[in-house]
Amino acid sequence: MLLREAATPDQLRKARKFLAENPVFNVLPLGDAYAPLLGVSKLFVAAERNAVTGVCSVYQPFNRKPSVALSTATPETKRKLLGIALSQVSGEFITLCNHDKVEVVKTHAAVLSLESELQMAANPPKCVKSNVKVSRARNKDVEELNRFCSEQDSRAWTPLQFKVGPFYCVKRNGKIVSAAGTHLKTPQIAHLGSIVTSEAYRRQGLAAACTSALALDLASKGRIISLFVRSNNKPAISMYEKLGLRKFARLPS
Numbered sequence: 319m320l321l322r323e324a325a326t327p328d329q330l331r332k333a334r335k336f337l338a339e340n341p342v343f344n345v346l347p348l349g350d351a352y353a354p355l356l357g358v359s360k361l362f363v364a365a366e367r368n369a370v371t372g373v374c375s376v377y378q379p380f381n382r383k384p385s386v387a388l389s390t391a392t393p394e395t396k397r398k399l400l401g402i403a404l405s406q407v408s409g410e411f412i413t414l415c416n417h418d419k420v421e422v423v424k425t426h427a428a429v430l431s432l433e434s435e436l437q438m439a440a441n442p443p444k445c446v447k448s449n450v451k452v453s454r455a456r457n458k459d460v461e462e463l464n465r466f467c468s469e470q471d472s473r474a475w476t477p478l479q480f481k482v483g484p485f486y487c488v489k490r491n492g493k494i495v496s497a498a499g500t501h502l503k504t505p506q507i508a509h510l511g512s513i514v515t516s517e518a519y520r521r522q523g524l525a526a527a528c529t530s531a532l533a534l535d536l537a538s539k540g541r542i543i544s545l546f547v548r549s550n551n552k553p554a555i556s557m558y559e560k561l562g563l564r565k566f567a568r569l570p571s
């Protein structure tokens with residue numbers, strides 16, 4: 319088995335092609351394989367007889383813990399990929415993975431905490447009617463979006479996220495009070511993130527309106543819609559189900 323970092327355009331193209339065969343399972347390394355996240359990610363590829371058999375991405379935005387994501391692969395390939403990927407990581411990291419990957423991770427690292435998340439997906443999402451005025455965030459909104467997402471402690475947010483894809487928001491008195499954004503975007507799939515409404519404005523249909531506008535925009539280009547949500551976040555799960563997303567897999571992170 320050949321293990322190496324994808325360094326040439328051809329190696330990157332082959333890695334993307336492999337990941338795109340299973341875009342929902344591979345959403346994290348696939349998203350990391352596209353600009354602008356590729357600029358802060360490393361992609362490690364396993365190959366046998368010139369065919370890609372697995373990929374592991376290490377996404378490391380500034381001032382953040384690295385996020386390590388393994389693709390579909392045999393347990394042996396995952397173990398070897400993780401070994402080479404973690405040789406580039408010092409200290410704590412985050413990884414989202416299903417149960418068999420947790421066992422692989424444990425062969426290389428100590429698990430400090432485990433949270434159960436669900437992946438939900440729609441293809442296509444439902445169109446939900448709403449009277450709420452939602453707007454697409456523009457460049458002039460980035461500072462306000464940064465204030466809002468930081469205040470709301472939105473885990474996935476970094477200003478780089480704004481470059482990935484659209485964010486939709488609802489404003490009151492010129493301030494953002496609800497937002498939904500794109501965490502990862504490829505030709506096949508879009509992974510949503512930073513979905514939050516200020517406490518004072520909840521239960522008014524704002525997050526549903528923002529998320530629906532966002533999901534329909536991304537899906538209009540044929541993309542599958544995916545996201546992660548904590549398994550115990552019943553309000554959010556209920557909202558996503560109304561938008562046509564279905565539970566896909568449980569992922570201890």
Ligand SMILES: CC(C)(COP(=O)(O)OP(=O)(O)OC[C@H]1O[C@@H](n2cnc3c(N)ncnc32)[C@H](O)[C@@H]1OP(=O)(O)O)[C@@H](O)C(=O)NCCC(=O)NCCS
Pocket residue numbers: 496513514515516519520521522523524525526527546547548551552553554556557558560
């Ligand atoms: C989840 C969250 C974004 C919902 O925002 P919101 O603007 O209040 O949501 P909406 O008013 O659009 O609600 C849409 C649907 O979600 C569900 N929902 C929202 N809040 C709920 C609650 N507290 N209890 C039960 N269901 C709830 C309902 O199905 C609701 O539809 P309904 O009002 O017709 O019953 C908001 O509670 C929040 O910001 N939570 C913290 C951040 C978070 O968990 N984000 C999701 C990360 S994946």
